[in-house]
Amino acid sequence: TKNIIECDTLVLGAGPGGYTAAFRAADLGQKVVIVERYPVLGGVCLNVGCIPSKALLHAAKVITEAEEMNEAGVSFSKPEIDPGKLNQWKQGVVDKLTGGLAALARARKIQILQGKGQFTGAYEMEVTGENENWSVRFKNAIIAAGSSAAKLPGFPYGHPALVDSTGALDLKKIPEKMLVIGGGIIGLEMACVYDALGAKVTIAEFSDGLIPAADRDVVQPLLERIRKRYEAIYTNTRVSRLEENGDRLTASFEGQGAPKESGQYDLVLVAVGRRPNGKLIGAEKAGVQVDERGFIPVNRQQQTNVPHIYAIGDICGEPMLAHKASYEGKIAAEVIAGQKAEYDAMTVPSVAYTDPEIAWMGLTEEEAEKKGIPVEKSVFPWNASGRNLTMGRRDGLTKLLWDKSSKRLLGAAIAGTGAGELLSETTLAFEMGADLEDIALTIHPHPSLSETVMFAAEIGLGTITDLY
Ligand code: FAD
Numbered sequence: 001t002k003n004i005i006e007c008d009t010l011v012l013g014a015g016p017g018g019y020t021a022a023f024r025a026a027d028l029g030q031k032v033v034i035v036e037r038y039p040v041l042g043g044v045c046l047n048v049g050c051i052p053s054k055a056l057l058h059a060a061k062v063i064t065e066a067e068e069m070n071e072a073g074v075s076f077s078k079p080e081i082d083p084g085k086l087n088q089w090k091q092g093v094v095d096k097l098t099g100g101l102a103a104l105a106r107a108r109k110i111q112i113l114q115g116k117g118q119f120t121g122a123y124e125m126e127v128t129g130e131n132e133n134w135s136v137r138f139k140n141a142i143i144a145a146g147s148s149a150a151k152l153p154g155f156p157y158g159h160p161a162l163v164d165s166t167g168a169l170d171l172k173k174i175p176e177k178m179l180v181i182g183g184g185i186i187g188l189e190m191a192c193v194y195d196a197l198g199a200k201v202t203i204a205e206f207s208d209g210l211i212p213a214a215d216r217d218v219v220q221p222l223l224e225r226i227r228k229r230y231e232a233i234y235t236n237t238r239v240s241r242l243e244e245n246g247d248r249l250t251a252s253f254e255g256q257g258a259p260k261e262s263g264q265y266d267l268v269l270v271a272v273g274r275r276p277n278g279k280l281i282g283a284e285k286a287g288v289q290v291d292e293r294g295f296i297p298v299n300r301q302q303q304t305n306v307p308h309i310y311a312i313g314d315i316c317g318e319p320m321l322a323h324k325a326s327y328e329g330k331i332a333a334e335v336i337a338g339q340k341a342e343y344d345a346m347t348v349p350s351v352a353y354t355d356p357e358i359a360w361m362g363l364t365e366e367e368a369e370k371k372g373i374p375v376e377k378s379v380f381p382w383n384a385s386g387r388n389l390t391m392g393r394r395d396g397l398t399k400l401l402w403d404k405s406s407k408r409l410l411g412a413a414i415a416g417t418g419a420g421e422l423l424s425e426t427t428l429a430f431e432m433g434a435d436l437e438d439i440a441l442t443i444h445p446h447p448s449l450s451e452t453v454m455f456a457a458e459i460g461l462g463t464i465t466d467l468y
Contacts, residue, residue, distance in 0.1 A: 010138035015043020017313030017325030018144030024333035026108035035117035060196030118282035147314035175266035183210035187271035351420035362411030378460035
């Protein structure tokens, strides 16, 4: 049977982009239909991305902090880790959030069709469900179909020891030896989890450094810590072959930084980036342009080349981050409702929730150099932060980049505990056009990690010369 459904706005995909857009559109009086292939709302972020990874990272933090309190004369016995129970707890966190979304959708009378959506025309989408199919006629559509983990060709997919981030988050047992292919944010976050749980972790990264998008000095504190904890970190290294070896996998390496010997691993995580899903939704039937990588180009109103069809989130471009998706979702919904909205953010902040956390926003030094923008920098090292020391840590730094003549903030990067939370002060300062004085003359609580932002501004102004 095929049901015909009519609506004002169809939203394809229920990730942070899609549900935010759908809620906003409904609040603005639109009749909204969400098409989502999975039975739960929340997309990658809630189900197999941001949220479950942060839940496991919290467990990792508790474990390592307890271990490190040993030096302070507080000793705990070795933790007993029940991977099944930890996995259930993590799933409970996810379920609470996705359940909340379902209630919010119901309250707004948003119709949710569970099935795979494919455009069949510029005003029509076919939805193939398990037992039911629908044809949805819409006035406007918002494509929020997200992205999928990239695969490496020739690897034995299907072998239980070979996983992507979704498999790595589905904690079954703790491997003795783990290989993480890809030293980006997702790979390093999962490495941090498994290291804390007791696995011996090896990282293999193709480029010459970890978290390539961030400045090297900001990644350094993470590198120093994980060099001590992990079995090996290979940069300039390609995993050339991965072969089945009973329950394990044997990896061979190639490249300047590669080890000569192959290695055997109980778990291999491939985290080499994500591919937008643009080519999988029948966009051509609606006349919507998709570039060769699968991204759907949009203007500042989030419109595709077909003006009543919008695209938001991972599918419309980098950086592939949840907060960019939800920001864009609101714009698309507001433009559809006739409001004057457009993409006007100056930066999308990035955070690696590793230990220590690495966070940055605005310009990086490397970007400034490439673009020929002159920047000044001031750095406050966290070994001079009282708050950091009271937490048993010495590592971390806060770096501000600013314009020499106006002293306006142009970028910031923070490495250390809670860097992801601290970064927002600098992002707000940047959006507000703040200069170093604005930051330096704002009273920050003492002792706090947030003081490091003020201190870095004072260093820039020359009002702190010596660290005390
Ligand atoms: P998605 O969340 O990808 O949602 C798209 C939805 O569309 C999916 O539910 C999919 O099932 C559905 N869909 C696709 N095609 C169809 C179709 N044809 N028919 C029906 N439904 C369809 N970002 C952060 O900002 N912070 C983090 O800490 C963070 N951690 C991450 C950790 C991991 C392990 C991963 C993998 C990602 C992480 N991300 C993080 C990235 C974040 O998850 C994405 O940027 C975000 O989910 C993108 O949202 P979206 O709405 O564009 O799409």
